[in-house]
Amino acid sequence: MNKDEMMSIKPEPASGAMCREEQFGAMLVVGNMPILNLNEDAKRIWDLCDGIKTIAEIENTLGEDYEAAELRPRMLEFFHFCFQNGLLIKAGS
Numbered sequence: 001m002n003k004d005e006m007m008s009i010k011p012e013p014a015s016g017a018m019c020r021e022e023q024f025g026a027m028l029v030v031g032n033m034p035i036l037n038l039n040e041d042a043k044r045i046w047d048l049c050d051g052i053k054t055i056a057e058i059e060n061t062l063g064e065d066y067e068a069a070e071l072r073p074r075m076l077e078f079f080h081f082c083f084q085n086g087l088l089i090k091a092g093s
Helices: 003-007 040-048 055-062 068-084
Strands: 011-013 017-022 025-030 033-038 088-090
Touching (some): 003 055, 003 068, 017 040, 040 055, 040 068
Antiparallel strands (some): 017 025, 025 033
């Protein structure tokens, strides 16, 4: 999938995937199994994955607070990991 196709995806959490608040921050879990510790930036991205907004729209929302040159590569890396590991799916899948 190229970057243009990726930017048009409307991501949403996969069945059973959720963000759980922990004493040390946020953790992505599937069922009871911890998958990934989220920093504040990744948690903001996760919270915007509602199946309605595209990745491009999420980038625009976050772009108000982050430098664009740094945002896209880090954001796409997060999305790639989440899709590859079944944490996020394309809305309607």
